[in-house]
Amino acid sequence: MKKLLLSIFTILVLQLLLNCSSLMNENSASTAKNPHIQREWMMIAFENFAKADLIKMNAKINLTEPAKDGKINGKALMGCNEIFFSSEFKNNGKVKISEISSTEKACPDMKLEDDFSKTFKNITNFKVEGHFLTLTDNQGNSMKFIAADWD
DSSP states (O other): OHHHHHHHHHHHHHHHHHHHHHHHHHHHHHHOOOTTTSSEEEEEEETTBOHHHHHHTTOEEEOOSOOBTTBEEEEEESSSSEEEEEEEEOTTSBEEEEEEEEOOOOOSOOHHHHHHHHHHTTEEEEEEETTEEEEEETTSOEEEEEETTOO
């Protein structure tokens, strides 16, 4: 009888350990970071804005949040208001930007922010080359960023 109970107990413990292990692996996979994309990116080129002005306005997007169900919640700053969004980066160079919202401060110069918002909602493609991220839409509009953690 003791051997039977010990065998049943051993099987239950092993089953519990295996279930915990598979749950940990699932959670790790769904929140794993993609170091090529999930970074803070400083804008260096967009429309006719000078690079010096982009730097002065602290123009950037932040994609450092852990991915959840394939989506990364991001933030952008184009000088004044924080812009919040959800993004889905696919392996084929496609990206979907959705759920865009922002704070609503009245600022003296909102041209960069307005132009960024109009273009950003239509972004469909991305390319990472070294420490550079380029986002483009189907009309050929683009914005280029450099990784903030790059020296």
